[in-house]
Amino acid sequence: MRPDRTWGALRSPVTFSVLAGVLIGALFLVGTGADPVTAYRAILTGSLGADGIGSTLSTGTSVLGLALALAIPLRAGLINLGGDGQMVLGGITAAVIGLYTPLPAPLTVTLALLGGMAAGALYAALAALCENHFGVPLLVSSLLLSYPAVSLASYLARYPLKEPGSSLPQTRAMPAGVALPAFGDSTVTVGLVLVVLAAAAYWFTDRRTAIGYEIRMTGLNARFAAYAGVERRGLTLKLMSVSGALAGLVGAIGVLSFPYRFVDGSLTAPGYTWTGLTAALLATAAPIGTVVASFFFAVLQVGGLAMERTTQVPRELTQVLQAIVIVFLAARLRLPGIPGFLSRRRTSEETV
């Protein structure tokens, strides 16, 4: 890399935001009496070391899946905040299919994955219809729809589908063989491969196809794109369906991996939807950036647990770090005195 390009990368808003997050995080650590170097080292060794890498990759599967789910509509300027609902419906659908389909195990697994994707896609399409036909902004309709879906899945797991005799709010375990193959003894499953394939498909669509170009144009300037013949309602419906299908896929993967059942709250409690959104925002929805950012946040999330074990600093610190990075990025803060800052500011005001 040439020196001026290195300097350019260092001055980019992303680098600045990440550095600012790390610095402010260090202040928090000093404030609680911990040594920042020890804590940050614990995050890295705990998530990337031999003991943590499996956990990072399986967390990364969910984070990347939801980051893609949110990035794809975000590329066109649409924000889907209903990831929780779409993911949970995908999960509970996959659980029902997995438990009650009398087919050979591999077919059942395939059917459960497809069913989960279909459930997520249909529910996300509902939010798109709310915007298209009732004028309820997508941001709000997708988020509000999420709560009843989470409640419904919770009800199903606690009453009709509950494992008999268990005190936990969970369904029965999947029948033998109805599971995604795992790599060795790890918790990493073929689900990771599926999500990475989805990322590759997104990259290809974004870079090489006409629809990918239309999506990017709509994100950059919706009115110009409409003038150029992009049909917005149809695009919203399509993008939301794909988005919901991915969120549903994450739910299905969650059910078809350890502990091979739907456990109420296990999909929503880790906050994959918000982490995924943060990653997509950090990368401004660009395909490769989304993958990198998802991995970064998976490292933070898993490393946070290791940090808590070794330094007694609460793992919530890593959530604070994530949010600080986005706050800085959203304000488009850059090192002062850089040409282009003012013009960037003006265009962003116009699009807000």
Next chain:
Amino acid sequence: MFFDSDLLMSALRALTPILLAALGGALCERAGVFNIGLEGMMLMGCFTSVTTSWFTGSAWLGVLAAALAAAAYSLILAVGAVTLGGDAVVLGVAMNLLAVGLTGFLLRTVFGVQGTFDDPSLAGLPLVGGLTPLTYLSWAAVAVAAVMLSRHVWGLRLRGVGEAPDAAATLGVSPVRYKYGAILVSGVLCGLAGAQLALGNVTLFTENMTAGRGWIAVVAVMLGRAAPVGVLLAALLFGIAEAAGFRLQGLGLPQQATDAAPYVVTLGALFLTTARRRRRTPSPSGAAS
């Protein structure tokens, strides 16, 4: 009897935090700032009020601290969106996330507990006629906001800043100053909303205890078309839905059904009103942005 004075009282209690936050959101909306950080500001208010009340033994100092802390927190939106021209939606989402992380982190560092801080010696707000003084304050705030926006020169200038910032600037009204003012006032109101939630409706702090109420407030701003009385009616709808949900739970309906009720009712109301508006006006401009 299903509809009785108990139901009304619990509806009024549920209404108060939403109303306070939504009024703040409405002022921002009028000043041309889309504020979806209400949830996070409210959560900061919840935590600060509980912490201050516990350390000082005074719920009133808790309320004051909540208002100040949430106003300070709202500066993130003011500086980010108004001064630096950042994206208000992204900032709002980030503020909501930051508040969840920050209050969770502080809960563990200050009190050393995870999940919920609940102490019998924690001072809650006094009740006047079964309601906290903040409830009465919220009604007064509706009246003040309504009069200000329709009669007072500040309110008219605020609306001018929101509707035609360039024209307002030409007349010597500083859009930046009015936008900062609206955001700071929304911070104060969200802080009060948080204090009502944590020291009025209950007397404890739980992680993420706002549980989507800030988002309901954002919807109330849309439903009420950012007018104080409209916002009051929209928030009342939510209050009734939440109170009716609790009542139905008492009658044996599963908790999951009643948890979802307020969101479903709000969404339904949003459909009905936007569909009606849409028939009247040929080209709606996306409700609230």
